[in-house]
Amino acid sequence: xxxxxxxxxxxxxxxxxxxxxxxxxxxxxxxxxxxxxxxxxxxxxxxxxxxxxxxxxxxxxxxxxxxxxxxxxxxxxxxxxxxxxxxxxxxxxxxxxxxxxxxxxxxxxxxxxxxxxxxxxxxxxxxxxxxxxxxxxxxxxxxxxxxxxxxxxxxxxxxxxxxxxxxxxxxxxxxxxxxxxxxxxxxxxxxxxxxxxxxxxxxxxxxxxxxxxxxxxxxxxxxxxxxxxxxxxxxxxxxxxxxxxxxxxxxxxxxxxxxxxxxxxxxxxxxxxxxxxxxxxxxxxxxxxxxxxxxxxxxxxxxxxxxxxxxxxxxxxxxxxxxxxxxxxxxxxxxxxxxxxxxxxxxxxxxxxxxxxxxxxxxxxxxxxxxxxxxxxxxxxxxxxxxxxxxxxxxxxxxxxxxx
Ligand SMILES: *Cc1c(COP(=O)(O)O)cnc(C)c1O
Numbered sequence: 012x013x014x015x016x017x018x019x020x021x022x023x024x025x026x027x028x029x030x031x032x033x034x035x036x037x038x039x040x041x042x043x044x045x046x047x048x049x050x051x052x053x054x055x056x057x058x059x060x061x062x063x064x065x066x067x068x069x070x071x072x073x074x075x076x077x078x079x080x081x082x083x084x085x086x087x088x089x090x091x092x093x094x095x096x097x098x099x100x101x102x103x104x105x106x107x108x109x110x111x112x113x114x115x116x117x118x119x120x121x122x123x124x125x126x127x128x129x130x131x132x133x134x135x136x137x138x139x140x141x142x143x144x145x146x147x148x149x150x151x152x153x154x155x156x157x158x159x160x161x162x163x164x165x166x167x168x169x170x171x172x173x174x175x176x177x178x179x180x181x182x183x184x185x186x187x188x189x190x191x192x193x194x195x196x197x198x199x200x201x202x203x204x205x206x207x208x209x210x211x212x213x214x215x216x217x218x219x220x221x222x223x224x225x226x227x228x229x230x231x232x233x234x235x236x237x238x239x240x241x242x243x244x245x246x247x248x249x250x251x252x253x254x255x256x257x258x259x260x261x262x263x264x265x266x267x268x269x270x271x272x273x274x275x276x277x278x279x280x281x282x283x284x285x286x287x288x289x290x291x292x293x294x295x296x297x298x299x300x301x302x303x304x305x306x307x308x309x310x311x312x313x314x315x316x317x318x319x320x321x322x323x324x325x326x327x328x329x330x331x332x333x334x335x336x337x338x339x340x341x342x343x344x345x346x347x348x349x350x351x352x353x354x355x356x357x358x359x360x361x362x363x364x365x366x367x368x369x370x371x372x373x374x375x376x377x378x379x380x381x382x383x384x385x386x387x388x389x390x391x392x393x394x395x396x397x398x399x400x401x402x403x404x405x406x407x408x409x410x411x412x413x414x415x
Pocket of ligand 1: 059060061062087088090091133135159161162182183184185194195196
């Protein structure tokens with residue numbers, strides 16, 4: 012591992028906050044600003060993406076109390092499994108298409124039955140997932156579709172925001188995921204009756220908890236102060252390198268979540284910070300897209316690398332570039348040089364869901380060979396505005412050397 016640099020690039024491209032965002036200001040609410048930008052029906056603001064999913068699941072379970080299974084991709088954020096558990100439902104992790112993050116159509120149909128409440132296609136890394144197949148499989152058994160767009164705020168398919176093709180969608184406003192209020196989530200539903208149910212469910216479930224809001228407000232101030240190359244070394248890089256030295260990759264990527272998800276309402280100050288920053292979001296997404304396209308073109312010249320890109324008709328977002336290497340040995344060789352190097356190279360999730368020891372009580376054991384293969388061969392490169400052409404060239408050359 013090369014010596015760490017004074018500057019640290021983030022693993023995902025969050026929209027940097029400005030001091031002016033922090034002044035309390037009256038104005039349209041965060042949910043309204045984002046809904047207007049995306050051209051969606053009204054959005055429902057929650058305290059996290061996970062809380063949004065939990066509320067969506069509880070709402071659907073109220074409609075279909077006899078259905079209690081939730082089908083999710085075998086390679087996704089552990090918080091998804093925790094939300095299903097906290098909703099009192101049963102998780103069914105589904106294997107992936109070989110070499111892809113989408114659920115495998117045949118495996119998905121084996122996972123779905125008349126007990127299935129919802130299927131959760133996931134727009135990973137800002138890429139647009141195959142929601143149509145999830146819809147077809149879900150409709151066959153009478154289940155709902157919840158689009159996990161936690162990593163894809165601003166992504167579109169055929170001009171429409173992701174999250175609108177399924178019954179419900181959600182975005183995350185967590186630190187590093189594009190627009191951030193440190194933690195936050197937005198729920199989306201096309202159908203007015205379902206929107207009303209989601210609002211009613213949240214008003215029953217979600218208390219005001221000023222202690223949590225204080226904590227999140229201080230965390231947001233810390234994020235505003237440290238989310239820049241100098242601060243990230245302290246806030247992200249040094250703890251990352253300590254975890255890597257301990258041989259704890261789950262801690263290194265922050266996959267070690269608590270088993271209980273707090274539910275509370277987001278206060279006015281954090282909303283106004285988000286609303287002001289959101290004004291810069293469309294331009295930020297465009298700039299990230301242009302940068303990512305140049306990086307994708309360069310990576311294509313490295314033989315043996317597969318980079319995930321948009322298909323025709325899709326306009327994803329680019330928090331980071333998601334890559335597959337030919338095998339785990341070469342992926343690990345690349346990570347040995349790049350992970351702790353301060354260049355924003357990382358892994359997405361460490362394991363397929365059934366392989367997290369701490370989720371043993373939540374995720375049933377299952378053979379998911381393609382999800383496991385995806386975990387073993389993938390790596391990510393943060394698409395940060397602070398990454399220079401020189402930084403990116405260093406990454407490409409290192410990958411080339413490991414593959415050659
Ligand atoms: C981060 C994430 C979530 C959870 O969102 P939070 O806002 O962090 O609670 C859900 N799904 C995926 C794919 C994620 O990356």
